[in-house]
Amino acid sequence: MLAKIKTIIKLILQRLKVLGKEQNEYYQFKRIKFIESVKLEKTYVRAHIVGCGAMGRQIAHVINSIEGWQIVSAFDKNLESISKLSLQLNKQIAASQNLDQFLGGVGKEDVLIIATTANSHYDLASQALKSGIKKIFIEKPICTSLADAESLIQLAKLNSATVYVDHLRRWTATAESIDRLIRTDSIGKIITIHYVFGRAGFAMIGTHIFDYCRMLAKSNIMEVRGLLDSIHRPTWRGAEFIDPSGSCEVKMENGIKVIVDLSDNLEIQQDFLIIFCERGRLEVDQRNERIRMIGPSGVEWQKHYPWKEMVNYGLGLSLSELSRNIPPRCSLIDGKAALEATIAVHESSKIGGNWIQLPLRGKIINEKFSFA
Amino acid sequence: MTGSDKIRLLIIGAGKMGHEHANAFSKNILVEIVAVSSRTSESAMKLAKRFGLAFYGTDWREEARRSNATAAVIAVPHLLTEKTAEEVLEYGLHILVEKPVSLHSVGTKALGRLAESKGLIAMVAMNRRFYSTVLDAILTSKYYGNILALTVIAPDPVSSYRAEGKYDPIVYDEWFKMNTIHIIDLMRLIAGDVLEVNAISNKVGYEKSRVALVKFKSGISGSFVSINSMGGMNQWELILHGEGVEVRLKPLERGNIIYADGSSKPIVISRKDNMKPGLLAQANTFVNSILLGKVCFPGSDLDDHARTLELAELM
Numbered sequence: 001m002l003a004k005i006k007t008i009i010k011l012i013l014q015r016l017k018v019l020g021k022e023q024n025e026y027y028q029f030k031r032i033k034f035i036e037s038v039k040l041e042k043t044y045v046r047a048h049i050v051g052c053g054a055m056g057r058q059i060a061h062v063i064n065s066i067e068g069w070q071i072v073s074a075f076d077k078n079l080e081s082i083s084k085l086s087l088q089l090n091k092q093i094a095a096s097q098n099l100d101q102f103l104g105g106v107g108k109e110d111v112l113i114i115a116t117t118a119n120s121h122y123d124l125a126s127q128a129l130k131s132g133i134k135k136i137f138i139e140k141p142i143c144t145s146l147a148d149a150e151s152l153i154q155l156a157k158l159n160s161a162t163v164y165v166d167h168l169r170r171w172t173a174t175a176e177s178i179d180r181l182i183r184t185d186s187i188g189k190i191i192t193i194h195y196v197f198g199r200a201g202f203a204m205i206g207t208h209i210f211d212y213c214r215m216l217a218k219s220n221i222m223e224v225r226g227l228l229d230s231i232h233r234p235t236w237r238g239a240e241f242i243d244p245s246g247s248c249e250v251k252m253e254n255g256i257k258v259i260v261d262l263s264d265n266l267e268i269q270q271d272f273l274i275i276f277c278e279r280g281r282l283e284v285d286q287r288n289e290r291i292r293m294i295g296p297s298g299v300e301w302q303k304h305y306p307w308k309e310m311v312n313y314g315l316g317l318s319l320s321e322l323s324r325n326i327p328p329r330c331s332l333i334d335g336k337a338a339l340e341a342t343i344a345v346h347e348s349s350k351i352g353g354n355w356i357q358l359p360l361r362g363k364i365i366n367e368k369f370s371f372a
Numbered sequence: 373m374t375g376s377d378k379i380r381l382l383i384i385g386a387g388k389m390g391h392e393h394a395n396a397f398s399k400n401i402l403v404e405i406v407a408v409s410s411r412t413s414e415s416a417m418k419l420a421k422r423f424g425l426a427f428y429g430t431d432w433r434e435e436a437r438r439s440n441a442t443a444a445v446i447a448v449p450h451l452l453t454e455k456t457a458e459e460v461l462e463y464g465l466h467i468l469v470e471k472p473v474s475l476h477s478v479g480t481k482a483l484g485r486l487a488e489s490k491g492l493i494a495m496v497a498m499n500r501r502f503y504s505t506v507l508d509a510i511l512t513s514k515y516y517g518n519i520l521a522l523t524v525i526a527p528d529p530v531s532s533y534r535a536e537g538k539y540d541p542i543v544y545d546e547w548f549k550m551n552t553i554h555i556i557d558l559m560r561l562i563a564g565d566v567l568e569v570n571a572i573s574n575k576v577g578y579e580k581s582r583v584a585l586v587k588f589k590s591g592i593s594g595s596f597v598s599i600n601s602m603g604g605m606n607q608w609e610l611i612l613h614g615e616g617v618e619v620r621l622k623p624l625e626r627g628n629i630i631y632a633d634g635s636s637k638p639i640v641i642s643r644k645d646n647m648k649p650g651l652l653a654q655a656n657t658f659v660n661s662i663l664l665g666k667v668c669f670p671g672s673d674l675d676d677h678a679r680t681l682e683l684a685e686l687m
Binding site for chain 1: 502507510514515517518616617632633635642653654656657660664668669670
């Protein structure tokens with residue numbers, strides 16, 4: 001009896017000890033491998049950042065954390081943002097408020113990062129492309145109108161430039177894990193995806209989810225219907241930006257159905273995804289960092305899902321791939337598709353939540369939205 | 373769910389495995405065990421009494437007819453399995469059949485074709501596939517990255533079993549396909565179809581030993597060692613070598629996940645169902661396979677099992 005108790009205590013202690021390890025282990029492994037590949041392939045990113053707000057700073061921190069990578073210069077309307085960043089990183093960053101001069105300083109192999117609000121993306125990106133910059137990393141949503149998005153696509157093609165869109169899940173090892181798990185066929189093909197995020201705007205968060213679902217479903221969006229919340233909460237980015245919350249339903253070309261809930265009354269952000277397949281389901285709790293699979297035999301499997309750290313890993317990996325001219329996992333075409341789905345939700349809401357077919361046509365293509 | 377919607381299950385063979393399967397299926401609300409047939413009426417009655425069955429006897433056809441069975445578990449003596457499976461499929465029942473279905477891949481394929489032509493589910497009872505440790509090992513490895521290689525060490529003290537003399541001598545002669553087949557089957561479950569095999573076989577002591585290198589179409593490499601009188605407590609060992617993680621099971625009921633930083637986490641087979649490991653999950657999968665019209669992961673249908681037998685034959 002005593003021996004049994006001792007064994008149970010030992011197992012509990014082992015489990016507790018190991019849980020701590022499990023939290024970091026997967027991320028640490030991926031990070032170590034990533035750093036190794038940077039050294040072996042001599043991938044040293046020289047970056048120039050436009051916009052030293054929240055995203056710009058996050059990207060800058062990632063770049064700063066990798067040996068051999070550097071932020072050469074930064075452009076921001078607010079010089080103080082640049083000096084603040086410089087102080088935080090403890091690195092000298094050449095500051096600029098003259099865009100032409102700044103873009104002129106971006107070398108052929110350098111990476112330009114556009115981390116401003118969406119209303120400036122088209123102007124900045126088009127000017128960068130016209131000035132011959134070949135490697136651009138742009139925040140989402142890529143633009144505020146579909147016409148601008150299409151124009152950027154054509155410009156990038158004309159200038160043989162590689163443009164990555166920051167729908168970061170495509171670069172996280174954890175999203176690749178989900179793809180691998182589904183491909184084991186242990187629960188069959190995807191039938192429906194339910195994503196409950198919580199209170200958020202469609203342009204800010206919905207675009208990520210639309211892109212993620214396109215990636216998981218391996219299909220384009222065919223139809224959208226949705227309703228926006230009547231409450232319009234100001235975004236912290238500024239009162240000029242309007243990005244309502246709501247919920248929507250999406251039909252993919254291959255028959256997969258997606259339900260996205262960003263409702264205002266979901267005050268606490270759940271960030272919970274359920275992928276329902278033919279013979280089971282995969283539950284991804286990004287907030288609590290757990291993944292669980294339930295299959296037809298009733299057997300459950302669960303693991304830690306290191307989301308928060310993987311975001312930074314994904315940023316690093318995407319910049320590394322961009323600097324090596326690898327074709328983008330998320331291109332301008334993908335960015336436009338995510339934007340189009342968001343705009344379609346707006347259109348659907350205007351007509352009482354009826355289905356809207358994609359691709360969108362007519363006047364809506366040129367309409368500019370006040371997305372952040 | 374009414375009685376008429378349920379799967380009406382006939383147990384053919386009331387030996388140890390017949391009881392084990394019946395116990396597993398008795399937990400599934402979509403199944404009604406309706407009858408049992410066995411070589412002796414005593415053994416049939418014993419199982420019938422245990423599970424409260426109205427129909428029991430020595431003629432499975434008679435019991436199937438009387439009970440309106442729609443599916444059957446075939447757990448008869450080894451050398452009767454193939455013939456019984458063929459007859460039951462001809463009769464028109466879905467089957468969960470104990471291994472080995474046949475001693476030859478050719479025979480198994482023929483049965484597979486028969487099942488398919490009749491639109492019947494025929495699943496082979498490879499219960500190791502349903503071990504929670506095995507599924508944990510596969511899913512964990514895939515979660516971290518690609519599986520790069522497999523190592524299987526499968527000692528089987530055949531001469532000791534032969535000395536006991538419990539079964540027909542041919543069973544010991546074919547022990548590789550009778551029992552070792554379980555772990556060979558796991559190699560295929562994990563790595564998929566075979567591209568190439570390089571094997572050495574010779575006699576060590578009284579029995580044959582086998583060492584093989586297997587190249588799978590998936591790119592995974594496998595190494596296999598099975599020697600009759602090996603040390604190491606005669607426990608089967610399965611190692612999955614993955615990107616960033618290694619999973620070792622020894623025996624199959626327990627093991628460790630070893631991470632790239634050297635730390636490890638134990639995994640122990642789930643015993644929450646309080647029965648022979650894997651049987652409940654196997655029973656559930658068989659039921660779901662009937663409902664869905666095809667054998668679900670990680671189940672093995674006859675065609676799949678034939679390919680496992682082919683690998684054993686190549687070794």
